[in-house]
Amino acid sequence: MSEILIETESGDLDSAPMNLQMGPSHPAMHGTIKMRVKLDGEIVQKTEVEVGYLHRGFEKSCESVTWSQVMPYTDRLNYVSPLCNNVGYCMAVEKLIGVRATERCEYVRTIMAESSRICDHLTCVGASAMELGGFTAFLYAIEAREELWRLTETVTGARLTHSYCRIGGLKDDLPVDFVPNYRVVEKKVRSLVADMHALLDRNRIFLDRMKDVGSMTAERALQWGFTGPVLRSTGSDYDVRKASPYMLYDRFDFEVPVGSKGDNYDRYLVRMEEIEQSFRIIDQCLKQMKPGPVNLEDGRLLLPPKDEVYGSIEGTIAHFKIIMDGIQVPPGEVYSYTEAGNGELGFYLVSTGEGRPYKCRVRPPCWSLMQGLHELLEGYQIADIVPTFGSVNMIGGECDR
Amino acid sequence: MSKHVLERLKARFTDQVEETHSNQGDDTAYVKRDKLVELLTFLRDDAELAFNLPVDLTVVDWYQKREPRFEVVYHLYSTTKRHRVRLKVRVDEDDARVPSSFAVWPGFDWYEREAWDLYGVRFEGHPNHTRIMMWEGFEGHPLRKDYPINKRQPLTTLLGEQK
Amino acid sequence: MGVNCKINGQPVTVENGTSVLEAARGAGFEVPHFCWHPGLSRPANCRMCLVDASNSPKPIPSCYIGVAEGVDYTTDSEHVRELRRAILEFILLNHPIDCAICDQAGECELQNNYFDYSLQSSRLATDKNHKPKAVALSDKITFDGERCIVCTRCVRFCDEVAKTSELGVKNRGERSEIAVFPGKTLTNPYSMNIVDLCPVGALTSTDFRFKCRVWFMSTVESVCDQCSRGCAIYLDHHKGEVMRYRPRENRQVNDWWVCDNGRMSYTTLHDERVLAPVVRDGAKPTRATLDAALERVKVLLAGRGDKVAVVVSATLDNEALFAARRLVDQALKGARVFVSARADGTDQDDILLRNDKNPNRKGVEVLFGVLPDTAALRAAVADGDVTHVLALGGTFSADDVQGATVIAASVHATDAVRAAEVVLPLQSHAEHDGSFTNFAGQVQRFQAGIAPVGEAVAGWELVSRIARALGHDLQLSSAGGALKALAKEQPDFTGFTHISLGATGRKLGSGLVVEAPAEPTATAP
Numbered sequence A: 001m002s003e004i005l006i007e008t009e010s011g012d013l014d015s016a017p018m019n020l021q022m023g024p025s026h027p028a029m030h031g032t033i034k035m036r037v038k039l040d041g042e043i044v045q046k047t048e049v050e051v052g053y054l055h056r057g058f059e060k061s062c063e064s065v066t067w068s069q070v071m072p073y074t075d076r077l078n079y080v081s082p083l084c085n086n087v088g089y090c091m092a093v094e095k096l097i098g099v100r101a102t103e104r105c106e107y108v109r110t111i112m113a114e115s116s117r118i119c120d121h122l123t124c125v126g127a128s129a130m131e132l133g134g135f136t137a138f139l140y141a142i143e144a145r146e147e148l149w150r151l152t153e154t155v156t157g158a159r160l161t162h163s164y165c166r167i168g169g170l171k172d173d174l175p176v177d178f179v180p181n182y183r184v185v186e187k188k189v190r191s192l193v194a195d196m197h198a199l200l201d202r203n204r205i206f207l208d209r210m211k212d213v214g215s216m217t218a219e220r221a222l223q224w225g226f227t228g229p230v231l232r233s234t235g236s237d238y239d240v241r242k243a244s245p246y247m248l249y250d251r252f253d254f255e256v257p258v259g260s261k262g263d264n265y266d267r268y269l270v271r272m273e274e275i276e277q278s279f280r281i282i283d284q285c286l287k288q289m290k291p292g293p294v295n296l297e298d299g300r301l302l303l304p305p306k307d308e309v310y311g312s313i314e315g316t317i318a319h320f321k322i323i324m325d326g327i328q329v330p331p332g333e334v335y336s337y338t339e340a341g342n343g344e345l346g347f348y349l350v351s352t353g354e355g356r357p358y359k360c361r362v363r364p365p366c367w368s369l370m371q372g373l374h375e376l377l378e379g380y381q382i383a384d385i386v387p388t389f390g391s392v393n394m395i396g397g398e399c400d401r
Numbered sequence B: 001m002s003k004h005v006l007e008r009l010k011a012r013f014t015d016q017v018e019e020t021h022s023n024q025g026d027d028t029a030y031v032k033r034d035k036l037v038e039l040l041t042f043l044r045d046d047a048e049l050a051f052n053l054p055v056d057l058t059v060v061d062w063y064q065k066r067e068p069r070f071e072v073v074y075h076l077y078s079t080t081k082r083h084r085v086r087l088k089v090r091v092d093e094d095d096a097r098v099p100s101s102f103a104v105w106p107g108f109d110w111y112e113r114e115a116w117d118l119y120g121v122r123f124e125g126h127p128n129h130t131r132i133m134m135w136e137g138f139e140g141h142p143l144r145k146d147y148p149i150n151k152r153q154p155l156t157t158l159l160g161e162q163k
Numbered sequence C: 001m002g003v004n005c006k007i008n009g010q011p012v013t014v015e016n017g018t019s020v021l022e023a024a025r026g027a028g029f030e031v032p033h034f035c036w037h038p039g040l041s042r043p044a045n046c047r048m049c050l051v052d053a054s055n056s057p058k059p060i061p062s063c064y065i066g067v068a069e070g071v072d073y074t075t076d077s078e079h080v081r082e083l084r085r086a087i088l089e090f091i092l093l094n095h096p097i098d099c100a101i102c103d104q105a106g107e108c109e110l111q112n113n114y115f116d117y118s119l120q121s122s123r124l125a126t127d128k129n130h131k132p133k134a135v136a137l138s139d140k141i142t143f144d145g146e147r148c149i150v151c152t153r154c155v156r157f158c159d160e161v162a163k164t165s166e167l168g169v170k171n172r173g174e175r176s177e178i179a180v181f182p183g184k185t186l187t188n189p190y191s192m193n194i195v196d197l198c199p200v201g202a203l204t205s206t207d208f209r210f211k212c213r214v215w216f217m218s219t220v221e222s223v224c225d226q227c228s229r230g231c232a233i234y235l236d237h238h239k240g241e242v243m244r245y246r247p248r249e250n251r252q253v254n255d256w257w258v259c260d261n262g263r264m265s266y267t268t269l270h271d272e273r274v275l276a277p278v279v280r281d282g283a284k285p286t287r288a289t290l291d292a293a294l295e296r297v298k299v300l301l302a303g304r305g306d307k308v309a310v311v312v313s314a315t316l317d318n319e320a321l322f323a324a325r326r327l328v329d330q331a332l333k334g335a336r337v338f339v340s341a342r343a344d345g346t347d348q349d350d351i352l353l354r355n356d357k358n359p360n361r362k363g364v365e366v367l368f369g370v371l372p373d374t375a376a377l378r379a380a381v382a383d384g385d386v387t388h389v390l391a392l393g394g395t396f397s398a399d400d401v402q403g404a405t406v407i408a409a410s411v412h413a414t415d416a417v418r419a420a421e422v423v424l425p426l427q428s429h430a431e432h433d434g435s436f437t438n439f440a441g442q443v444q445r446f447q448a449g450i451a452p453v454g455e456a457v458a459g460w461e462l463v464s465r466i467a468r469a470l471g472h473d474l475q476l477s478s479a480g481g482a483l484k485a486l487a488k489e490q491p492d493f494t495g496f497t498h499i500s501l502g503a504t505g506r507k508l509g510s511g512l513v514v515e516a517p518a519e520p521t522a523t524a525p
Helices: A058-062 A068-075 A082-097 A103-131 A135-156 A178-200 A204-210 A218-224 A229-234 A264-288 A306-311 A313-325 A365-371 A373-377 A382-392 A396-400 B003-012 B036-045 B106-119 C020-026 C078-093 C109-117 C153-160 C193-197 C260-268 C290-301 C318-331 C361-368 C374-383 C459-469 C479-489
Strands: A018-022 A034-040 A043-050 A332-340 A343-351 A359-363 B017-021 B028-031 B053-061 B070-078 B083-091 B097-099 B122-124 C002-007 C010-015 C050-053 C072-074 C141-143 C167-170 C177-180 C203-205 C218-223 C232-238 C241-247 C278-281 C284-287 C308-313 C336-340 C388-392 C405-410 C422-425 C434-437 C442-446
Touching: A034 A382, A043 A373, A043 A382, A058 A068, A058 A359, A068 A082, A082 A103, A082 A332, A082 A343, A103 A135, A103 A178, A103 A264, A103 A382, A135 A178, A178 A264, A204 A264, A204 A382, A218 A229, A218 A365, A218 B106, A229 A264, A229 A343, A264 A382, A306 A313, A313 C078, A313 C109, A332 B053, A343 A365, A343 B053, A343 B070, A359 B053, A365 A373, A365 A382, A365 A396, A365 B106, A373 A382, B003 B017, B003 B028, B003 B036, B003 B083, B036 B083, B036 B097, B053 B106, B070 B106, B083 B097, B106 B122, C002 C020, C010 C020, C020 C050, C020 C072, C050 C078, C078 C109, C153 C167, C153 C193, C193 C203, C193 C241, C218 C442, C232 C260, C241 C260, C278 C290, C290 C388, C290 C405, C290 C422, C290 C459, C308 C318, C308 C374, C318 C361, C318 C434, C318 C459, C318 C479, C336 C361, C336 C374, C361 C434, C388 C459, C405 C459
Parallel strands: B028 B083, B097 B122, C002 C072, C308 C336, C308 C388, C388 C405, C405 C422
Antiparallel strands: A018 A034, A034 A043, A332 A343, A343 A359, B017 B028, B053 B070, B070 B083, C002 C010, C050 C072, C141 C203, C167 C177, C218 C232, C232 C241, C278 C284, C278 C422, C434 C442
């Protein structure tokens, strides 16, 4: 279908290219993206992608709060997989301080981050399907996501803006009934994902809309700085969890799905398979985890128990210093990176030895994806913008910060 | 982590590399601005280094703490060799410009625009050297340390109103 | 004759008489302390500075004991750490849980030392001691007996620095309390320094009490402009308002102290400010835009040669004075230059106070030489030699300019300023970067703390705008740029920039040998 060329020679039709502005308020522009599209009939000749409509000054805000107070800001970066951001940020600060969280903490962080990743992929795939008209798949994806969010709420206290991780540990350990709850959720989500597979994998309309649309070669994708499922759909197997295993990823047996064509369909398959792999990882975490502390025994990083805070001057002082001054991070800089839902999420932190970040830079994976997006759109039809843009999974909070 | 990256870089561009360190395991090289494009091209094309993934480009503003004021920070990665490097180019406030790296990797396109928009560092040779986050009419460079966080900006002019 | 020893294994050589604590600090090892202060006598009563010494079976109070030849001192062994935990435990036993309401929170040495050196949980199982709280030691100082750790810094300050000995410790043991001696009042001109000295919240400034939490405030380094001493201060501000001044350590100017007047002078920053340019339309003063006011200035000053008097105030910063000099050289050729100043005081002592109440008279001398004062100006105006006066800085009186047409650029709207033909708003030194030269030739830079009040403009910028109205470009683009330009033309200022002046400033002429920069620079030297 995308092979049709529209002839522009016609005596009575105006054949000048049309400039169309899509967005920023547009149902298909996933939040707030503006695209200036130059159309030749239905073919997109040129497109200019404009971002920045959700810029909220994340970096500037971080510079005026303590290291611990940055946590809620990180939730609001990639807000469909907030735990990945929490974990990424905490790891970066811990790297700069020079500590490593306890083993149990890393297992719990992995479980929560992978469950966040599943939510991210479910949202992306579901939304993609909905925008093509497959509302049922979207409903299944959202129901699956709801299950996961309900589970996450029992762990972190919030469905979306968790702020679950702390520098040096977590807010709390997993609740005692987590494992049986998780098994119920896992079964439900897996069955919904299987239903989605059944609805979409060999769906004629889905295939026609997604296959061979929005292709890119691996080499070109790397030049643009693509990472994550979009890069892996082109054939490159770069996944931070395998290339530079962090936390405990070197203990887990999992695969990295890699596509070949780099088209929308490959991206769909990569994401769906990553959901499965995430389940595998969570399973292994639950089997390998041992009881133990989730927080480091370090009074300079973690708050004292509340009864000590209210009942003794020592507890008051410790609580006070950590909250007001902020954790004392030694001067220096660090770049710490994890595999988030969209690719390599990097935190470049600069500290001057105070309780506040001097600079807290987020390397957003979708920033690179969006700058190269025009190459995925040009030459295709205007209707292809919807699935292609959807499959890139641009999240405004992360892209614009 | 992979010291040979820094060694190789220093061997080839001895005059441009000012100092190096690997604090916290991050290989870092401070390089001079001249021959920057040549240096980046070498990092990309050299068979041993093969930096094919532009990861991040940002600026650190050392307002009133250090001179020169700005540090342009590049992060690069090689998917084939699996090593990383950080490059830092220091520029003065009065001469805040570096050559654009767009010709080496298009992947720093928007990063350079963002650095211009938020810090005011020019990237000479960039094909579309315009603001990216902020709107036309925005005055100043908001991530600079001397830009107050609560500064108000005119949003837009009303129809018929003089700017 | 140096004394050689080892501190934590590192060989250290110091002057004979240096305490172990100061030797350790000099070598880069911080030793926690409460009662010791570099500006006061060695007390050794808190015992927090105890360190191990190879020539003593017991630990030694390092603030008190001088370094002995050949001894190994250890400031960081497990034993020393245990000692510190024990001492902090004792100090905290009766310490009230006041952090939530104590002004010192955020700048409290007890909090800092506990967090950095202890973090041990409390073992107290009984009630704490109670003592009088919120006692007014004077109208400026509030005392809290429970928070006091009886380090006696305040007592020693009044004895040794202020030399008025108003304070003492009454009762003894666990009932010790700081008190003013009967028959005396705590009224020495430096009394509020004990608020800074007090390591805990026992002595707090009544003026600052409950005004603003420490962590809300941002701090800039500034210089007091109330006399020619130019004490180095910290300017603490929050939400655009100056909350307080605190003294900053500068061994070359004010050690660690500032006088009470200077400390409280932040309250005068907003007194009767000139908020906007004012132009007299006949007898009626009307508010004008700066451009309109400058147009009028041009009409009043252009082409009048030596009938114009430029009066520079000894309260202007070096950058404004340099701009004024360029203005006279380039745009107001032939104009006569005078200096105006605040009136002298009579309270000079050999601690900090000076009779000369102007921060930059020396700056005027360096840039203009010895200038005729306002008495000479009065005579010149009376004789008709001067008909138009451009007063930069409002330290002149109406009598000085009686009969002349006056353009006044001023921070405060004095009567004389209000009577001028054109009034231009000047920023106070808290609103822009700049530098002052104190009476001893120490050039110190100050940093802008708050946004300009009203439409006030910095001195160097206002003078540049005046020059531009007169058709001349003074080539000054910033305060930093003005100082750099000044440094190029004035040998005494060679090498001075706002960064190179640093926190303590530099002595005039010290820059004539330029030191190599500490950090490598990207540009060629």
